[in-house]
Amino acid sequence: MTRRSLAERLVLAVPFAWMALLFLAPLAIVVKISLSRSVIAMPPYEPAFDLSLGWADALDKLGQFSFAAYESLFDDNLYVDSYLSSLRLAGVATLATLLMAYPMAYAMARAPVAWRPALVVLAVAPFWTSFLIRVYAWIAILKDEGLLNHALMALGLIDEPLNIFGTDWAVLIGIVYSYLPFMILPLYNSIAAQDPALREAAGDLGAGPMAAFWRVTLPLSRGGIVAGCLLVFIPAVGEFVIPDLLGGSDTLMIGRTMWTEFFDNRDWPTASAATIVLLALLLIPLALYDRARAAGTERVL
Amino acid sequence: MDPSAPLVSVQNVVRSFGGVKALDGLSLDVFRGEFFALLGPSGCGKTTLMRAIAGFEAPDGGRVLLDGVDLGDTPPHKRPVNMVFQSYALFPHMSVERNIAFGLEREGLPRAEVAARVDEMLTLVQLGDERRRRPDQLSGGQKQRVALARALAKRPRLLLLDEPLAALDRKLREETQFELKRVQRRLGATFMLVTHDQDEAMTMADRIAVMRAGRVEQLGAGADVYNRPANRWVAGFVGEINLFEAAATADCAAGASCAFQLDVGLTTTPLHCGEAVAKGQRVAVAARPEHIALSRAAPDQPGPVGAVSDLAFRGDATLARIELPSGFVVRALLPNASVGGARFARGDRVALSLAAGAATVLTS
Numbered sequence A: 001m002t003r004r005s006l007a008e009r010l011v012l013a014v015p016f017a018w019m020a021l022l023f024l025a026p027l028a029i030v031v032k033i034s035l036s037r038s039v040i041a042m043p044p045y046e047p048a049f050d051l052s053l054g055w056a057d058a059l060d061k062l063g064q065f066s067f068a069a070y071e072s073l074f075d076d077n078l079y080v081d082s083y084l085s086s087l088r089l090a091g092v093a094t095l096a097t098l099l100m101a102y103p104m105a106y107a108m109a110r111a112p113v114a115w116r117p118a119l120v121v122l123a124v125a126p127f128w129t130s131f132l133i134r135v136y137a138w139i140a141i142l143k144d145e146g147l148l149n150h151a152l153m154a155l156g157l158i159d160e161p162l163n164i165f166g167t168d169w170a171v172l173i174g175i176v177y178s179y180l181p182f183m184i185l186p187l188y189n190s191i192a193a194q195d196p197a198l199r200e201a202a203g204d205l206g207a208g209p210m211a212a213f214w215r216v217t218l219p220l221s222r223g224g225i226v227a228g229c230l231l232v233f234i235p236a237v238g239e240f241v242i243p244d245l246l247g248g249s250d251t252l253m254i255g256r257t258m259w260t261e262f263f264d265n266r267d268w269p270t271a272s273a274a275t276i277v278l279l280a281l282l283l284i285p286l287a288l289y290d291r292a293r294a295a296g297t298e299r300v301l
Numbered sequence B: 001m002d003p004s005a006p007l008v009s010v011q012n013v014v015r016s017f018g019g020v021k022a023l024d025g026l027s028l029d030v031f032r033g034e035f036f037a038l039l040g041p042s043g044c045g046k047t048t049l050m051r052a053i054a055g056f057e058a059p060d061g062g063r064v065l066l067d068g069v070d071l072g073d074t075p076p077h078k079r080p081v082n083m084v085f086q087s088y089a090l091f092p093h094m095s096v097e098r099n100i101a102f103g104l105e106r107e108g109l110p111r112a113e114v115a116a117r118v119d120e121m122l123t124l125v126q127l128g129d130e131r132r133r134r135p136d137q138l139s140g141g142q143k144q145r146v147a148l149a150r151a152l153a154k155r156p157r158l159l160l161l162d163e164p165l166a167a168l169d170r171k172l173r174e175e176t177q178f179e180l181k182r183v184q185r186r187l188g189a190t191f192m193l194v195t196h197d198q199d200e201a202m203t204m205a206d207r208i209a210v211m212r213a214g215r216v217e218q219l220g221a222g223a224d225v226y227n228r229p230a231n232r233w234v235a236g237f238v239g240e241i242n243l244f245e246a247a248a249t250a251d252c253a254a255g256a257s258c259a260f261q262l263d264v265g266l267t268t269t270p271l272h273c274g275e276a277v278a279k280g281q282r283v284a285v286a287a288r289p290e291h292i293a294l295s296r297a298a299p300d301q302p303g304p305v306g307a308v309s310d311l312a313f314r315g316d317a318t319l320a321r322i323e324l325p326s327g328f329v330v331r332a333l334l335p336n337a338s339v340g341g342a343r344f345a346r347g348d349r350v351a352l353s354l355a356a357g358a359a360t361v362l363t364s
């Protein structure tokens, strides 16, 4: 064991301090609020700690913590339905994003080396414009008298405008569009990193282009697929802006339900409890991924 | 099919990359059951030739025939040729046995047949115990054997090996050379090996094609290439050699022998001339270091006398560099086993002589 110098320790401490400050501290606050009671006051929950009242007071208030907010999540079906609907929409959207992104990432990774940086820039080019504005733009495209319906009717493909805007379909389209780069980039990386000799070896051994893809390229891009799906699925589950702008009144997503709870009902404890449950739900796919990865180093396909 | 017809016939193949002609009208034939080596310096087009035979490079001109059939635009996966890649290109997500089975499954062989052939190959390359390991759990030599087994399992009519031993250390390389030879003999397969290591080519190959800048400079058995280099470039490339500028002492018909007067002041014994040479014609006489004899120079020694400028111990022999007054340096290999033989030290003045008939006349 070598002793680390003070400078080394400081350098190592920075990311931990960063995590503690920006991740753990807010999380602790949310957990704390989720264990409180909702009141009509400022702040709108009890107990509120005030260190000027001394430690005894703080300890006393600790005893007032309760799981009431968590229980209230199950008072009606709203939360459970929101969770399920969010998971379903995010799952379908993730799958659709994967199916769209894979051919794009594949084409990018197989493009001449000189073009690739430009293609990567193009893939992330949408980020140059505000996310909000881009989602707004989809309203103009999807609404009944929008660009898409005009185009389809002009082409004679449909007689009546399609009612997409204000439905789950619009939310799906919005999620796929917004999160596409997050899927493309890890896929591109994992495909571009593959030794081209592997594909040649597959061909040499008698695999046609399709067999080489299914047996070699696709399995070797598994890491990129998993990373891309997590990067899309996790934020998509909690998405608020897209369902709010593109979805209808009956589009149920947990982000929207929490928004209503926080800002309309001013029930911070329930909203916080909903957040913590969502976090716990999202830890499941992460844990599965981690297990799969750990097993992958042992297991042979 | 005529058994004496070549298995592979490469005819005037041209392949250019931008302005560079990697293959410049190259032709050669490889026969059934032969161990054939492509020897040449880096960048001379060895890999490009292999890739053209395997189907990864489309020639700009010329043809590649296999058993008399033009391979034309046949894609790699339809050619009865297999390749051992320089980087091995083992599939990292598959075990050793899955790697070997890969090509057999693509042929649609029944499961039992695939399993039997995988077992056979694992025995052949002695990797039975490692069958369930993944490539990243294997040593370099083991990976090389998996790559070989994977290609051989397909029973290719021609096996291409692109510098398969380059990544191995010296001892393992020698063992593997021996292994490859054994496998090739046992299967009676046709192997085409790329190397830029001349010892490897000499040790393993029945015939060697010496390549330079996309062309074949000489094609023949190892001993021929070594003892009878076709020109100055091959002589200089294959092994160590002394090239003496010389002139013919008489007219000499092709195939006849005649003596040559070396510019360093020595007349050779009659040497075989592959081509007709006119009296006085300038040629190069190539002599291997082992064919140069040294003796201690007497004060009034006739002939070339020089000073030993350097001695390099090589185990079984010592390589001496002798500098002549003209500045020309001659290399001589002195066997160390000759206990009674003369021992030389740096600075000794020595007289040179050439073993009778041991030199080659080069007109180009």
Ligand SMILES: Nc1ncnc2c1ncn2[C@@H]1O[C@H](COP(=O)(O)OP(=O)(O)OP(=O)(O)O)[C@@H](O)[C@H]1O
Residues within 6 Å of the ligand: B017, B018, B020, B021, B022, B040, B041, B042, B043, B044, B045, B046, B047, B048, B049, B196
């Ligand atoms: N894909 C390519 N693009 C451009 N130039 C190439 C390409 N492949 C080969 N070359 C060029 O063709 C020439 C022959 O290359 P090749 O790889 O066949 O050489 P080699 O004899 O196998 O060399 P080495 O012993 O270093 O492997 C070289 O000048 C190389 O730069």
Ligand SMILES: [Mg+2]
Residues within 6 Å of the ligand: B046, B047, B048
């Ligand atoms: Mg090469």
